[in-house]
Amino acid sequence: MFSMTGYGSAKADGDWGTMTMGITSVNHRYQEITVKLPREFSWWEPWFHRKIRSAFSRGKVSCRLDVAWSGRCGSNMINRDFLMALYRDVASMASDMGAPPVDLGYLLGVSGVLDGRSAVMDEDALEEIFSDLINRAVEDWNASRRAEGEFLWGEVMGKISVYEGIIDDLSSAWGEARDRAFEHAKERVSAMLKDMGLDLDESRWAQELVLMADRWDVEEELSRIRSHLLQFRQVTSKEGPWGKRLDFIIQELNRETNTIGSKVNDAVLRSMVVDAKTALEMVREQIQNLE
Structure with a gap:
């Protein structure tokens, strides 16, 4: 699991001087690359773009190359x-x-x-130096991103466990709340019919009960939530990157949770829905930084 935030560097020394490469990245919805090179190497920029682009899937990455030339390659050659x-x-x-x-x-x-300093080395020699620099800088950068990503993943799974616990409590409480709601509705209908001098038709009430259950029942939503949670926990067993997949699953969990909130009338259940949405928002904030 990789975070989109990280830093890596590498250095190369020779009789021509010292080259230092730094790579920094922050979270970004898409893949964006900025390369800053000394003027004498400006025409290498597309090459650096191609090399870096293959190293990550999304994020905002900045690559900078600095050169300290030796006396052999003094200024204004x-x-x-x-x-x-x-x-x-x-x-x-x-x-x-x-x-x-x-x-x-x-x-x-x-x-x-x-800008003849770069002419001290031919193109093949430069490409060999640049390739070594960028490979080591990317390796260092990925180590940084991996460490941050593992920490964030631990935080994410902790918040998901909180959400799952709330859903389990809601599922357990739903049965009793549903029966109370049906019984309360039956009492109100019976009272209204009694005031009008009519009796409650049990067969007609059974039909109404079916319609009410269709509007109130949240078992289907709870079932889909359990399925999404299983997918969420299994996502790292698939080929990366995982950030966008996790973000999509969170959207689906949020949709099902909102549907439950629109169906239940019980105050306790509504409070549980609010807590569940709060936990999901914490998860969403964390995975925004995962690649």
Whole structure:
């Protein structure tokens, strides 16, 4: 069980300097990724997105890469290959247009010309370093999320047990409350008929009793609640992620609980329904942070 909240980091050292990667995440309904890279590595951003996207299903994730270059890769190194290609293209265009030759000094201000530090390593070497960094950072991040997720799951199951206990009490109390409600209704009908000088037709009363039972009976709702609770407890035996499944089951439990609340008139049962809904809301708040 993973929480959507977590933090992980990794560091790589070489004669070129030190790279540090940090990954942080918070809960979010969908999958959202933000990648912050040094300017010289900006074109690697889609690659980082693809790598991180496969590591989680939902949440808001921020990945940041910081580089401390060594003296060998000091600031304002010239990217020679890029500058030479740029100069050739600009000189060729100037010749075609009959313009004077370009001053090389002006090209030093073009973005990327003075970002030659990354040119110290070729693309394959960079990808190997980045892959190692992101794998270790994700592993550290997942360890953090797993620890938080296990704690939250314990809290969730505690609240679910409270809800289940309330439902068991409600189920036990419902039988007596139903019989009292039927008996009270019969007494009221008998009194009204007596005032009008009429007798209670037992066969007609039996028909009315069936209709009242259909409107009042909550056994069907209680049965569905027990089924949903079983699904809730078994959800971790299936392939993850589980957060959305748990959220859906909570919605179904809340719907059945509300239906019971609309059917019962007994004050004690209504109080139980309120307590059950309160426990469900606590569960819902906790699982909002589970992936």
